[in-house]
Amino acid sequence: MKLKTTFMKNLIILSVFALIGLTSCKKQMNENQDLPNNGSSAKKFNEIKTSEKFDWKTTNELTFNYVGIPTIQPVKTTLTISSEDGKIVFYAGTQDMSSNFQTKLVVPTNMSNLVVKYGAVSKTYNTNVSIISFDILPTLVD
Amino acid sequence: MKKLLLSIVAGLFITANIHAQTALPILNCETSSSPINNGGSRGATDRRNYDIANCWTFGGVSYTDIGAISNFYSAQSGQATSLLVTSFWIKSPWIKPGSGNITLKAKLTASNGTVRKVHIAYLPYDAVTGNSAKEGTRVEFNVYDFTTINTTVNNLSIPIPAAIANSSVPYKIMISLAGSGGNSRIMLDDLTIPSTYFADPLNSCLPQVQILDKDGDGVADADDAFPEDKEKAYIVQIPNATPSTLMFEDLWPATGDYDFNDFVAIYQAKAITNANNNVVEVIITTQLNAVGASFDNGFAVQFDGLSPIRLNMVNGSVLGTSKWIELNEVGSEQNQDFANIIIFDKTSSVLKSAGGSGINVNPEGPFVKPETVEVTVEFNTDKEFAIEVKDLKLNPYIIVNGQREVEVHLPDYAPTNLASKKLFGTGVDYSNPEKGTYYKTKNNLPFAIKVEGLIPHMVEKQDILTGYPKLADWAKSEGQEYENWYDADKGFRENKLLIYLEGIK
Numbered sequence: 001m002k003l004k005t006t007f008m009k010n011l012i013i014l015s016v017f018a019l020i021g022l023t024s025c026k027k028q029m030n031e032n033q034d035l036p037n038n039g040s041s042a043k044k045f046n047e048i049k050t051s052e053k054f055d056w057k058t059t060n061e062l063t064f065n066y067v068g069i070p071t072i073q074p075v076k077t078t079l080t081i082s083s084e085d086g087k088i089v090f091y092a093g094t095q096d097m098s099s100n101f102q103t104k105l106v107v108p109t110n111m112s113n114l115v116v117k118y119g120a121v122s123k124t125y126n127t128n129v130s131i132i133s134f135d136i137l138p139t140l141v142d
Numbered sequence: 143m144k145k146l147l148l149s150i151v152a153g154l155f156i157t158a159n160i161h162a163q164t165a166l167p168i169l170n171c172e173t174s175s176s177p178i179n180n181g182g183s184r185g186a187t188d189r190r191n192y193d194i195a196n197c198w199t200f201g202g203v204s205y206t207d208i209g210a211i212s213n214f215y216s217a218q219s220g221q222a223t224s225l226l227v228t229s230f231w232i233k234s235p236w237i238k239p240g241s242g243n244i245t246l247k248a249k250l251t252a253s254n255g256t257v258r259k260v261h262i263a264y265l266p267y268d269a270v271t272g273n274s275a276k277e278g279t280r281v282e283f284n285v286y287d288f289t290t291i292n293t294t295v296n297n298l299s300i301p302i303p304a305a306i307a308n309s310s311v312p313y314k315i316m317i318s319l320a321g322s323g324g325n326s327r328i329m330l331d332d333l334t335i336p337s338t339y340f341a342d343p344l345n346s347c348l349p350q351v352q353i354l355d356k357d358g359d360g361v362a363d364a365d366d367a368f369p370e371d372k373e374k375a376y377i378v379q380i381p382n383a384t385p386s387t388l389m390f391e392d393l394w395p396a397t398g399d400y401d402f403n404d405f406v407a408i409y410q411a412k413a414i415t416n417a418n419n420n421v422v423e424v425i426i427t428t429q430l431n432a433v434g435a436s437f438d439n440g441f442a443v444q445f446d447g448l449s450p451i452r453l454n455m456v457n458g459s460v461l462g463t464s465k466w467i468e469l470n471e472v473g474s475e476q477n478q479d480f481a482n483i484i485i486f487d488k489t490s491s492v493l494k495s496a497g498g499s500g501i502n503v504n505p506e507g508p509f510v511k512p513e514t515v516e517v518t519v520e521f522n523t524d525k526e527f528a529i530e531v532k533d534l535k536l537n538p539y540i541i542v543n544g545q546r547e548v549e550v551h552l553p554d555y556a557p558t559n560l561a562s563k564k565l566f567g568t569g570v571d572y573s574n575p576e577k578g579t580y581y582k583t584k585n586n587l588p589f590a591i592k593v594e595g596l597i598p599h600m601v602e603k604q605d606i607l608t609g610y611p612k613l614a615d616w617a618k619s620e621g622q623e624y625e626n627w628y629d630a631d632k633g634f635r636e637n638k639l640l641i642y643l644e645g646i647k
Contacts, residue, residue, distance in 0.1 A: 044400070045607050046583075048585065048587060050585065050587070050617045050618060050620060052579065052586050054586060055554060055621075056588050056591060056617070058592070069175045069191070069195045070173055071196060072196045072339055073339060080365075089379055090378065092378045106382045108595065110626050110629065119345055136195065137191050
């Protein structure tokens with residue numbers, strides 16, 4: 001009986017140590033996962049070698065096309081291109097509804113969408129394209 | 143003369159959107175929305191799109207070039223086997239009806255069918271109980287019955303009812319095509335309604351409303367950032383000058399410690415434009431955050447490709463006593479082919495050290511509140527000098543330690559006239575002006591980095607890779623991997639090696 005009690009006591013002590021050990025390991029593993037250094041081969045900036053083509057820019061360049069449509073009367077209003085929250089306005093100008101218009105947009109790579117507004121028409125575009133074509137044609141009614 | 147003639151009756155509607163009042167709007171099914179004059183079904187779609195964009199609406203009615211009543215295209219219903227007036231219809235834009243007769247041409251596509259009719263009605267404007275297009279209850283005032291079922295063209299001429307003639311309030315005319323038996327369709331063309339066009343294509347085709355434009359520049363107050371200044375209308379971000387963090391090494395052409403904190407600033411530039419989309423002003427805002435250098439560097443911006451003669455005045459530069467400063471009469475730098483604006487001549491003119499080496503680069507402090515310099519560049523808007531935002535290509539750079547001939551620019555941005563070209567190719571610099579490559583090493587490493595957004599800068603003497611390890615993978619992959627290498631949310635930062643000033647996330 002005493003032998004069994006001692007064995008049980010040792011087992012409990014071992015289990016407690018094992019649990020502490022595992023918890024510590026888990027914490028250590030999590031800390032290691034948090035380290036951003038994982039996988040980065042160069043440790044110093046001057047060890048990096050990149051192609052001459054790489055431009056170091058954190059922006060993407062897009063071409064924006066407004067596709068004009070003939071109108072019964074000359075119609076013009078404001079065309080705006082902005083970030084989704086409207087805080088950054090990449091373009092704003094008076095646009096004739098019937099005239100085509102093209103401009104270049106330089107958009108931060110971490111910005112995924114652009115909002116184009118013209119009169120009451122508002123459309124959202126993903127920035128992972130090289131060309132955005134915008135027209136105001138409404139959805140056809142049949 | 144063909145077709146729907148919405149003749150412009152008297153009536154002066156002052157709006158910011160609709161300008162001409164003398165146009166002769168026509169629904170002749172012939173004008174295309176496409177610059178390419180397509181034929182066939184594509185041409186039919188393009189022509190109907192043009193009319194839709196001009197606020198005509200269609201229900202079950204298409205355009206066709208087969209058997210057109212006149213010229214090349216006509217509108218046609220589906221097989222007219224429904225007597226309902228809501229099966230096949232055309233609605234005009236909002237108009238202010240005049241007087242006289244509505245005219246149109248109609249025919250059947252085949253000589254079969256029991257009944258074929260054209261119903262003509264008006265729809266009042268009803269903003270309260272109307273549908274989403276603000277159309278009120280339909281009021282029919284004429285029905286034309288095809289008494290002979292054949293393919294002959296019928297010319298219809300129906301007086302505008304007295305109830306709406308010469309009205310000062312808007313209406314739509316609704317043409318319905320109905321029938322029973324057989325399979326012939328009803329074609330329609332050359333529809334004219336004596337009236338004033340009163341729809342706004344840019345406001346969901348609702349009736350025109352008087353738009354406030356206090357300064358009369360043609361830009362509605364709701365869109366006008368300066369509603370009481372006719373010389374200004376819009377504020378836009380200049381390309382490549384959205385709010386960014388600029389970080390420079392200042393030992394060029396020698397190699398540095400690559401902590402990129404010798405000069406750290408939050409930088410952005412906005413343009414103010416007028417109703418003609420010409421640039422009136424450029425506002426360059428620079429918040430000097432940190433100086434991890436013993437050099438006292440200046441900061442300037444070149445407008446690449448833009449002659450100084452296009453400028454009217456420069457205001458707001460912080461110019462100390464530096465002897466190298468030479469300005470022309472408008473305040474841009476003298477002896478430059480392109481307009482150069484000195485933002486400040488040296489960092490010590492803007493930020494004063496609180497003691498210790500460097501400013502805001504030691505994690506223990508002391509810290510100094512960053513200072514902001516706002517420079518306004520006024521532009522000449524006369525026709526021969528006017529420019530647009532697309533003409534603005536800003537090239538920010540530092541002037542090293544009062545040596546006007548030593549500039550450091552972002553990679554592949556060209557030096558100014560006043561930079562010494564003799565320094566290119568010396569030290570670790572590998573610039574090749576003939577190829578248009580500047581301020582990079584043999585391994586294509588830059589001496590300055592610009593990051594879109596406001597990011598923390600490095601602790602003094604800490605290589606930038608220790609704070610931003612994924613920068614290496616981004617560069618080596620030529621931007622294909624870890625394009626957000628500076629992103630806090632993705633855990634890409636080693637925060638204990640970075641300095642977070644107020645407002646930096």
